[in-house]
Amino acid sequence: MNLTLNVWRQKGPDDPGRMVTYSANNISPDMSFLEMLDVVNEQLEEKGEEPIAFDHDCREGICGMCSMMINGVPHGPDRGITTCQVHMRRFNDGDTLWIEPWRATAFPVIKDLVVQRGAFDRIIQAGGYISVKTGGAPDGNAIPITKTQADKSMDAAACIGCGACVAACPNASAMLFVAAKASQFAHLPQGQPERYRRAKRMVDQMDEEGFGNCTNHYECEAACPKEISVENITLLNRDYIRANLTGVE
Amino acid sequence: MDWVVKFARSSIGAKAVVALTGAGLVGFVVAHLLGNLQLFAGPEQFNNYAHGLKSLGPLLWAARLGLLGMFVLHIGMAIRLQSMNKAARPVSYQSKKAQASTLASRSMLLGGVTLLLFVLFHLAHYTLGVVDPQFLEYKTAEGWHDAYKMTVIGFQSAPVAGLYIAAMAGLAMHLGHGVSSMFQTLGLNHPRYRPLIRGIGPALAALIFLGFVSIPIAVQLGIISLQGGA
Ligand code: HEM
Ligand code: FES
Numbered sequence: 001m002n003l004t005l006n007v008w009r010q011k012g013p014d015d016p017g018r019m020v021t022y023s024a025n026n027i028s029p030d031m032s033f034l035e036m037l038d039v040v041n042e043q044l045e046e047k048g049e050e051p052i053a054f055d056h057d058c059r060e061g062i063c064g065m066c067s068m069m070i071n072g073v074p075h076g077p078d079r080g081i082t083t084c085q086v087h088m089r090r091f092n093d094g095d096t097l098w099i100e101p102w103r104a105t106a107f108p109v110i111k112d113l114v115v116q117r118g119a120f121d122r123i124i125q126a127g128g129y130i131s132v133k134t135g136g137a138p139d140g141n142a143i144p145i146t147k148t149q150a151d152k153s154m155d156a157a158a159c160i161g162c163g164a165c166v167a168a169c170p171n172a173s174a175m176l177f178v179a180a181k182a183s184q185f186a187h188l189p190q191g192q193p194e195r196y197r198r199a200k201r202m203v204d205q206m207d208e209e210g211f212g213n214c215t216n217h218y219e220c221e222a223a224c225p226k227e228i229s230v231e232n233i234t235l236l237n238r239d240y241i242r243a244n245l246t247g248v249e
Numbered sequence: 250m251d252w253v254v255k256f257a258r259s260s261i262g263a264k265a266v267v268a269l270t271g272a273g274l275v276g277f278v279v280a281h282l283l284g285n286l287q288l289f290a291g292p293e294q295f296n297n298y299a300h301g302l303k304s305l306g307p308l309l310w311a312a313r314l315g316l317l318g319m320f321v322l323h324i325g326m327a328i329r330l331q332s333m334n335k336a337a338r339p340v341s342y343q344s345k346k347a348q349a350s351t352l353a354s355r356s357m358l359l360g361g362v363t364l365l366l367f368v369l370f371h372l373a374h375y376t377l378g379v380v381d382p383q384f385l386e387y388k389t390a391e392g393w394h395d396a397y398k399m400t401v402i403g404f405q406s407a408p409v410a411g412l413y414i415a416a417m418a419g420l421a422m423h424l425g426h427g428v429s430s431m432f433q434t435l436g437l438n439h440p441r442y443r444p445l446i447r448g449i450g451p452a453l454a455a456l457i458f459l460g461f462v463s464i465p466i467a468v469q470l471g472i473i474s475l476q477g478g479a
Contacts, residue, residue, distance in 0.1 A: 006343070008343075019343060069342060069344070069345075071346065072342060072345040072346035073346050098343055098344035100342055100343060100344070103340050103341065103342055104337060104338055105336060105337050105338065168348070170334075170350060170355065171337055172334070172337035172338040173260075173334070173337070203260065203261055204259065207259055210336070210337060211337055212333060212336075212337030212338065213261075213263070213264060213330050213334055214260075214264070214434075215354065215357065215430070216354065216426075216429075216433050216434065217349060217350035217351075217355070218349040218350070219347065219350050222348035222349040229440075230433070231438065231439070231440055231443075233433065234436050234437070234438040234439070235436070236261075236436075237261055237264075237433070237434060237436035238435075238436025238437075240259075240261045240262075241261065241262075241265055241435070241436055244252060244255075244256040244259075244262060245256075247252060
């Protein structure tokens, strides 16, 4: 198949950047989206041009590195998958595709489609952990947990930190990410001691990083490759409000 | 009190202020609607109600100050949040598809500012008599202000009735998203109640819209006239 690609090209953080149009010819419908870009890049290199920089690692939907807007939707048109899981048969011969980086003040563009997502790491450092004592390994089944709570925790823990929620949000808010990372612990007994402190610190760090605020559009939930529910945001709102009302530091 | 200021400055805290003041304003809107619907019961009932309100004295002023406070906080915080949101995405996408947001959710600020302009007009129109100074001179047999006559004459003008109806459509849009959103902001949501909470905003907004616009429409159709209500 033959496609027209409009791709964001930006030499570095300080370059203003622009959309550049390329044609991608003889693309196999069985290729993944990233393989299609690999082919385009090979052709660019043959012509002595700079290949398009994009983030990727596992190429099987688990690492969260791949990150691009495809036709105005993070990770492309299908729900519940990452860019690396998109196949070219999803598109039609002759289609024009718009490929852009995540757009957010907190995610500055490093080059082309690659953005700096270090803000997420700093939010995790601020509180996205549990403290455990070292010593003998505890018995895995010693602490009772209900199935419902275990399921909710696991659903939240599916977050791969790709940033699609921020990219999709009209306010570039990181609430779905922060909520998932806080509630994976808030649903478990091991997460209780630091629960309110965690909510407070992570949200305060999120604010500091320059993300926007959630106005409940729920674009994040629709864009999330792991289909994480905005129910987690409800819980984060509640825990954060409670942390402040009760003076948790 | 330091923590209150800090909390209100945080993103979730500021949103909680918008949600709580929004809830208070919704309470006012509903009470105002129930009061206004007494127009259908005729001049006596309505003027009694209006006179009753005016006779509250200091209580009336307390309520007005409370409302003003809520309005200022609501608008102030909402505008601050919106400007932070604009700053969070200075470069927009060349192509962006909405998958879950709605026209209502995306036009909260526009709808809000329209509402503010409407409220100013509404106060100038019926409370201050700026549009027609005659309005405040109408008197009932008891010597009270004839609010019934003022309202009916006001809505007999088709452009005025149209303006009020349009403003109520704006209010309905604002509340259609806002009321459902309020629960989520305050952390009051649960998968079991999610469909209910999603629906409550549009449902309440529709009821409020129909309630309010019934009045100018009834006046225009002559169902409510200077001679009496329906
Ligand atoms: C009768 C008057 C009003 C009522 C009943 C009302 C009610 C509400 C409610 C219930 C919310 C939802 C809060 C939430 O999402 O948690 C809201 C949000 C909002 N209101 Fe109002 N409002 C009124 C007037 C205004 C005015 C005059 C403005 C602005 C000039 C305004 C601007 C906003 C904005 C921008 C939001 C969205 C806040 C956000 O989600 O970030 N509102 N309003
Ligand atoms: S490259 Fe790992 S999720 Fe796409």
